[in-house]
Structures are given as structure tokens and as C-alpha cells.
Amino acid sequence: MSGSQYREASAEPNLTPMLDMVFQLVTFFMLVINFKAAQLDMNLKLPVVGSARPVDTKGQQDLLVLNINAFGQLTVYNTPKDVESYIAGEAQSSFLAARQKNPNLQPGDELPTTVVIRADRATPFHLLNRVIKACQEHGFRNFSLKAMNKRAEAES
């Protein structure tokens, strides 16, 4: 008798609508999260170029992202790296990956990877050129220079 009285007095909120809403929010954040952004150094101030357009590679291309700050330092996942050794290592992995698809590829041939250069707008050319030359020496030919196409976005 006392047990049934307790059951009748207890308040049990219906959590289903709240759970629905939370799952919707979780789904939204899961869809918009971009783990690739972790490899971008967001402290860099990119130059503003009117004709720079976002290009969707649809994940088909191999990309090598190089963040270069105003002092010419190369950072990968916010860790400073030595330019020569890092690019040599990446070229080796790119060559091995490309050779799986094309067994006729020889050392010194052009690599299919596109080098994405994200350099600070204040980087002097001689520091930037050091990185570009290192890439060219290791067989990279396709480059993509990152820039903002609106000044407001570049300032943010």
C-alpha cells in the first residue's frame, strides 16, 4: 500500500524531447566539424588576392600543406620542422604512394602531390623561395598558393 502511494507521488519528467534535441545538436556539430583544419596554422595572416578561389579537390588529390610564418619557419600541426628533412620525407612517402598506382614511376620523376603553401603575408621572398626550391628539387611540380579573397576574412 505504501509502495503504490510512493509511485503515484513521484515525478518523472519525460526526457525524450530533450534527448531528441541534444542528438540533433550533436549531429549538427559532427557534420560541421573539420579535423583537416588542425593542420592549418590559424595564426598566419594570408595575403588578399582578388582572383583566389576556393577549389574543391573532392579528396582525390594528395595534398602537402606547408605553413610558413613570417620568419620562414615551417610548421606542421603547430610543430616547427626542418624544411629540408621534412620535404625529403614527404617526397619519399609521396613517391611510394604514387608507385603503387604507377609502377613505372622512377625516382626524380614528377610527383602527383600538390604542395599547398600557406605563407604569412609578411614572409620575405628569399625565405619562401628556399621552401619552393626544396620542393622542386624533390620532384614536386604542382603548387597551390593560399590566399584570402576578402580583406575582412583575412583580418579575422
Next chain:
Amino acid sequence: MSRRRKRRRSENAVELNLAAMLDMAFQLLTFFILTFRPVPVEGQISLRMPPAQPVTPVRNAVQAGSDAANENPVQGLDSLVISVIPNAAGGISSMAIGEGVVATLTGLNDRLKTVLSDQASPFDQVVIQVGPVLRYDALMGVVDVCTRQRLPTGQKLTKLSFVELPDARTQ
């Protein structure tokens, strides 16, 4: 009688405890909110950059002046050279296409259009000679002008090379 039936149904109903699931969902939500960082949309200029080569490639078994029928003195010259001289602040001090000086990026654009629109133009790539202290944003202005151009074949100009000029201050 009907009251007794109703009570029996409510006693048999299975009630899931959603509190645990809600706790987990809130934890996931907190993680995603804390790691969420919207990335601004970045543009890019795609280039094909072979290593810099001599502007006048020497072809095997061909001697200078041996082709008497050649009326085009720039035949064999397929690289258009643009020189960009920086000022002390890293901006553009002066520019030149070949030997012709251009003052502004608009002037450079007009001159490039004139040179590349000529159907007899032999150029298929541009070599940009750059002073060592030129800032990247100034360089990108020049690259932007170059990549807007079209070759006489109708293709966009995407083949660029950079050459570093010696530092004027050390000379």
C-alpha cells in the same frame, strides 16, 4: 473494473531510463562545442612551377644564325621575364617586362595582355625575377596578374617560375 485494467497496463509498461543516454549525449555535445572552430574559406591560386630554366634554351645541333629562313628573332625564346624590384619595406619599387619598365600592377596587366594576345607570341611560361626582401603579399599581387592572362592558344597561364635576384644592398 476499467480502473483495475488501466493499472495493470501501467504496471506492465517498460520504461527506459533515458537519463544515462542523456548524460552521454550531453558529454558528446560538450566535446563538439568545445572543439568547434569555424575555418574561414580560403582561396588558392594553382600553379605549375617547374624549376627555373635558362630563358633561351640551347637546342642540340643548332648553331646560332644557322637557320637563314628564320625571320622571327625571338623564336626559341619561350619564357617571358618579369622583374620585380622591392623597396626597403618589402613592397614593389619597380617592375619590368623584359626591358620595358611598368609602374603599377594595372600597367603590368595591360602590357602582359598586349604581349600574350599576339598570335605570334612564342611565350608559354613566365619567369618572375624577384628581389629577396619582397613580401609574399606583394609577390602574390604579381602572380595574380600573371594567372589572369590567357595564352594565344586560349589556355590560362599557369606555368610560372621564380628566380631570386641578388640582394641590391649587398652589391
